[in-house]
Amino acid sequence: MIALTQRFFLAFTLMALCVASVQAGPEDDLQQYVDENTQKLVRKLTSERGLYERDPEAFYQNMDDALEDFVDFRRIAARVMGRYARQATPEQRNEFVVKFKRSLFDSYAQALMSADNFEIKVRGATINPGDDNRASVAMEVITASGNRHSVTYSMYRKDEGSNWMMENVIVEGVNIGLSFRDRFTQEMEANRGQVEIVIDGWSDAVKSLNLEDEVNKS
Secondary structure, three states: OOOOOHHHHHHHHHHHHHOOOEOOOOHHHHHHHHHHHHHHHHHHHHHOOOHHHHOHHHHHHHHHHHHOOOOOHHHHHHHHHHHHHHHOOHHHHHHHHHHHHHHHHHHHHHHHHHOOOEEEEEEEEEEOOOOOOEEEEEEEEEEOOOOEEEEEEEEEOOOOOOOEEEEEEEEOOEEHHHHHHHHHHHHHHHOOOOHHHHHHOHHHHHHOOOHHHHHHHO
8 A cells, every 4th residue: 555545544434433432531542542452453354355346235333332331422423414414304314324324344354455565553542631521532554555644533532521522633633524524515506405415425526536636635
């Protein structure tokens, strides 16, 4: 893997979500938890390389089962929809959650089939000094060729006794959640506010989102 491809960037988003929940207060505990679960994810990447091609539905189900207790997809999808979430019906919002998850799973699967070996190192975790229910975790992805790429997980919890949850990921300075939201806005403008059309075409919209170019510009 000479450089991170667009699909691999999208895979990072899902990778971030895979390590989304932990009951830990101090930074060291949070860092250790993320590190342990990230290494589990790397092993999962290796073991499931061929499942998507053999049985896509089994792959989708495995991913959904693995993430349902850790990821608030509804919260994330609502952020991607932004202000347009208010004009969508409850049925349309539910539909977008499904479409959003499927687009991530597809990107993750494509990355599995094309990515060379890599390793992920957790460099540190920082609790927000102004809000101890917000934190960031600094990561480094090292490719087989030796290239290094910075990844930061943004995490939150409702209160001190709640689980930490992933809410965003930043790759080489590019805010992935914001890129998704900008894309949704562009699609809404291009389709004159017809939210159902945007939802139906979301998978294609994600495929055309060139995150690699954004990273190269940053």
